[in-house]
Amino acid sequence: MAINFEPIFSEMQNGPEKIKENFDKVNNGLLWGQSQQFLNLDGLNSNYTSYKIRNNGSEMHIGMYVTGDGRGSCYLPTSIAKKMGNTEIVGRTDNNNFGFMHINIDTGKCTFYKPEGSGMYIQALVPLIEH
Incomplete structure (x- = not known):
């Protein structure tokens, strides 16, 4: 089904340009993408392990809770890791x-490295750069 916007735009002075201007104000890249899970969790509580990428690709937010003994590991996609500053x-x-x-x-x-067996919280904003 196609919608004919011509009658709407014909009544508006610079209608399509104004809509684009408003869209650009909302979508300025400072919003965050969807939460994503780390890969191959080892020693992590999966309920509290996620990262988000800012829509303009300038930084990543990491939030996690590391459990278990003094060491644990997980993986980020290499396409993201290679951009980390x-x-x-x-x-x-x-x-x-x-x-x-x-x-x-x-x-x-x-x-992960921690000096004892209690859980460890990580909340970080990490700059992403082009290499």
Whole structure:
């Protein structure tokens, strides 16, 4: 079914241009894409592991809760990992210690290190750059 917009636009001065201007104001790239899950979770609580990419491709938001012993790992798609401008991310454990996640930009593997067996929270904004 086709809709004829011509009668609507003929009544509006610069109708299509105004619609595009309004669309560009809404879609400025600063919105976030859908949450996506990390791949091959090992030692992670899958209920709290996700990342989102900003629509303009400038940064990534990571949110996760790492469980298990002192190490764990997961993978990001290499198409994203290769664009990362930061490969070390700090996390806070349930016992108020610090741990970190290292991201290998060539393989996408994210490896976690924490000093004890409590869970570790990571909330990070990571810049994405073109290599």
